[in-house]
Amino acid sequence: xxxxxxxxxxAGPKTPxxxxxxxxxxxxxxRALTDVDFEVGTGEVVxxxxxxxxxxxxxxxxxSGIQPGDRYAAQFEGTDVNLNTPHDAAGLGIxxxxxxxxxxxxxxxxxxxxxxxxxxGPGGPLSLLDETSxxxxxxxxxxxxAVTTIANVRTEVGSLSGGQRQSVAIARSxxxxxxxxxxxxxxxxxxxxxxxxxxxxxxxxxxxxxxxVVISHNLADIFEVADRIIVLRLGQRVATFDRATxxxxxxxxxxxxxxxxxxxxxxx
Amino acid sequence: MSDTATKATPPxxxxxTTEAGARPEFSLGAALRGLAEGELGxxxxxxxxxxxxxxxxxxxxxxxxxxxxxNLLLQVVAVGxxxxxxxxxxxxxxxxxxxxxxxxxxxxxxxxxxxxxxxSPVPAxxxxxxxxxxxxxxxGFFVNFFQIPSFVVTLAGLIGWQGFQLxxxxxxxTVNLTSGFIVDLTSKFFSTGVGWVIAIAAVALYxxxxxxxxxxxxxxxxxxxxxxxxxxxxxxxxxxxLVTVYVLNQDRGLPYAVLILIAFVAVFAFITTRTRFGxxxxxxxxxxxxxxxxxxxxxxxxxxxxxxxxxxxxxGGVMAASRLLAVNQSSGGSDFLLLAIAGPVxxxxxxxxxxxxxxxxxxxxxxxGSISNGMDLLALSSAVKFMITGGVLLAAVTIDSATRLRxxxxxxx
Numbered sequence: 297x298x299x300x301x302x303x304x305x306x307a308g309p310k311t312p313x314x315x316x317x318x319x320x321x322x323x324x325x326x327r328a329l330t331d332v333d334f335e336v337g338t339g340e341v342v343x344x345x346x347x348x349x350x351x352x353x354x355x356x357x358x359x360s361g362i363q364p365g366d367r368y369a370a371q372f373e374g375t376d377v378n379l380n381t382p383h384d385a386a387g388l389g390i391x392x393x394x395x396x397x398x399x400x401x402x403x404x405x406x407x408x409x410x411x412x413x414x415x416x417g418p419g420g421p422l423s424l425l426d427e428t429s430x431x432x433x434x435x436x437x438x439x440x441x442a443v444t445t446i447a448n449v450r451t452e453v454g455s456l457s458g459g460q461r462q463s464v465a466i467a468r469s470x471x472x473x474x475x476x477x478x479x480x481x482x483x484x485x486x487x488x489x490x491x492x493x494x495x496x497x498x499x500x501x502x503x504x505x506x507x508x509v510v511i512s513h514n515l516a517d518i519f520e521v522a523d524r525i526i527v528l529r530l531g532q533r534v535a536t537f538d539r540a541t542x543x544x545x546x547x548x549x550x551x552x553x554x555x556x557x558x559x560x561x562x563x564x
Numbered sequence: 565m566s567d568t569a570t571k572a573t574p575p576x577x578x579x580x581t582t583e584a585g586a587r588p589e590f591s592l593g594a595a596l597r598g599l600a601e602g603e604l605g606x607x608x609x610x611x612x613x614x615x616x617x618x619x620x621x622x623x624x625x626x627x628x629x630x631x632x633x634x635n636l637l638l639q640v641v642a643v644g645x646x647x648x649x650x651x652x653x654x655x656x657x658x659x660x661x662x663x664x665x666x667x668x669x670x671x672x673x674x675x676x677x678x679x680x681x682x683x684s685p686v687p688a689x690x691x692x693x694x695x696x697x698x699x700x701x702x703x704g705f706f707v708n709f710f711q712i713p714s715f716v717v718t719l720a721g722l723i724g725w726q727g728f729q730l731x732x733x734x735x736x737x738t739v740n741l742t743s744g745f746i747v748d749l750t751s752k753f754f755s756t757g758v759g760w761v762i763a764i765a766a767v768a769l770y771x772x773x774x775x776x777x778x779x780x781x782x783x784x785x786x787x788x789x790x791x792x793x794x795x796x797x798x799x800x801x802x803x804x805x806l807v808t809v810y811v812l813n814q815d816r817g818l819p820y821a822v823l824i825l826i827a828f829v830a831v832f833a834f835i836t837t838r839t840r841f842g843x844x845x846x847x848x849x850x851x852x853x854x855x856x857x858x859x860x861x862x863x864x865x866x867x868x869x870x871x872x873x874x875x876x877x878x879x880g881g882v883m884a885a886s887r888l889l890a891v892n893q894s895s896g897g898s899d900f901l902l903l904a905i906a907g908p909v910x911x912x913x914x915x916x917x918x919x920x921x922x923x924x925x926x927x928x929x930x931x932x933g934s935i936s937n938g939m940d941l942l943a944l945s946s947a948v949k950f951m952i953t954g955g956v957l958l959a960a961v962t963i964d965s966a967t968r969l970r971x972x973x974x975x976x977x
Binding site: 402407412422423424429435455 | 780781784785786835838839840841844847849850853855857858859860917919971
């Protein structure tokens with residue numbers, strides 16, 4: 297039903313990796329999400345777009361289990377799963393990179409990558425850190441992701457540029473070998489060259505066979521990396537586009553509700 | 565935005581000659597830059613100590629005698645031990661204003677148990693340390709579970725524990741210590757030979773761990789630290805240890821108390837830089853919310869650090885009492901608290917959390933202790949001493965803030 301209004305029929309992924317049906321979420325009297333379906337496949341980049349307050353972040357938080365949906369049905373790799381806590385999502389291999397990146401500026405790249413999951417010997421809190429293994433792994437990861445802009449992984453993260461910081465945050469989300477990575481506005485507030493680095497990185501995640509979910513306001517970026525574009529408006533999924541067969545104007549129309557049809561007439 | 569020129573050579577692309585993961589090469593320019601950005605905080609404070617020593621030596625030739633250096637080190641032991649706990653709290657981005665009162669209270673508990681209740685010295689000292697830990701648990705509980713800023717909780721502690729101290733000491737207000745063990749803590753010295761053995765063992769340990777780490781990095785295929793830099797650092801530290809013991813041996817020898825201080829500093833320096841717990845202290849101090857989301861138990865880290873802070877205050881209080889041979893109503897009072905916090909800050913530990921080292925507790929205590937000792941030798945009046953001490957504190961905090969502003973301005977490049 298939610299796809300009924302798509303101006304371009306867009307087939308979902310053949311084998312959805314993660315599929316949610318009928319996600320609803322209310323905050324008191326405010327209905328943030330109403331019966332939203334969502335799916336992302338292996339090696340697919342899905343862009344989640346919509347105006348401010350359309351429910352993009354709420355949907356991401358529902359998937360990552362930080363603010364679970366009031367009602368929803370979820371399937372991961374074809375089996376029914378719960379997404380009620382961040383632990384549920386992490387256990388399935390769903391990683392999220394939030395807009396604030398959650399980096400500690402006083403720590404270096406290696407220390408941030410392994411924050412909270414340090415490699416160490418046995419023995420609880422006083423166990424010895426295995427710095428060489430961590431640094432080795434960090435260099436490996438950076439070269440796999442072709443992050444060449446960080447010359448020294450022992451550089452303090454506070455001294456890195458926005459694009460480098462985003463790269464570190466994304467790389468960290470990959471350490472747990474996730475299957476789905478969700479990026480909340482990864483290119484917001486980045487310059488041209490830095491945006492390029494991050495978009496290249498998103499493409500590499502896709503090449504590694506990950507399902508990637510990107511929230512963004514920048515249609516140029518979306519049309520560069522996304523395979524499918526899901527439009528949310530006022531807490532509902534109003535349209536789905538196939539990147540190859542749609543134009544930015546169509547997406548803008550769906551975001552603003554300008555292309556009027558049966559379901560979109562009821563705005564405000 | 566997708567022009568190929570940008571793609572081919574992104575402006576942030578590293579110098580092709582720089583290997584990925586390479587540590588910056590050692591050079592004078594880099595060293596000066598590091599100094600300005602607070603990277604080499606310990607070098608900065610050592611230069612400060614050298615400057616202070618030169619000034620006082622030029623005013624009074626007794627300053628740099630073996631006897632006075634020994635006295636100076638004995639004077640800084642108590643405050644240095646308290647500062648070790650202060651560093652941990654500062655690394656979290658918190659503050660503990662109760663440490664002065666806690667050191668006085670715990671010393672009073674030890675003295676009263678030992679002298680008035682006839683406890684033998686060792687259990688009395690242990691009771692004092694346990695009391696310190698319990699106070700830290702109590703204060704940490706309020707900071708954690710009621711989300712009260714540590715400034716306010718420990719300010720209440722500053723007043724409350726001081727009252728408790730007066731209560732414990734009772735009507736007389738002063739308890740004189742005569743027990744051998746407690747007095748020995750700050751009045752016994754190692755013989756010349758033992759002092760040399762300890763010094764050589766320390767140098768060997770330092771060099772061996774450094775070499776071992778280099779080998780480990782090399783065998784893991786990582787670029788080791790620049791050999792020149794490693795060599796200079798190791799030789800300088802080795803010389804510092806040997807010269808210190810040589811000078812101390814000219815007088816009465818290496819004091820027990822100084823070894824106790826250095827051992828605590830070394831152990832906590834190791835814990836903060838090499839263990840998971842230490843890494844988490846820095847992480848919480850840098851970004852508590854990110855640490856929480858990364859699965860670090862921020863509450864437990866904070867509680868543990870407040871316990872350690874009060875415990876170190878208790879240990880410092882015991883050593884202060886041992887040196888004074890008494891506990892009285894002003895033990896742990898006056899400027900003791902401020903000097904214990906000022907030391908690490910002077911030596912480069914940030915008041916804003918996440919930056920600093922435990923070594924700053926030792927170096928800062930020596931710097932502040934040198935100024936205090938030198939002013940005593942010159943027989944300056946209290947008026948002048950307070951004004952100079954205040955000026956040094958202001959200068960230290962200013963340097964800390966300036967370093968922080970500079971770091972922030974660099975990030976905006």
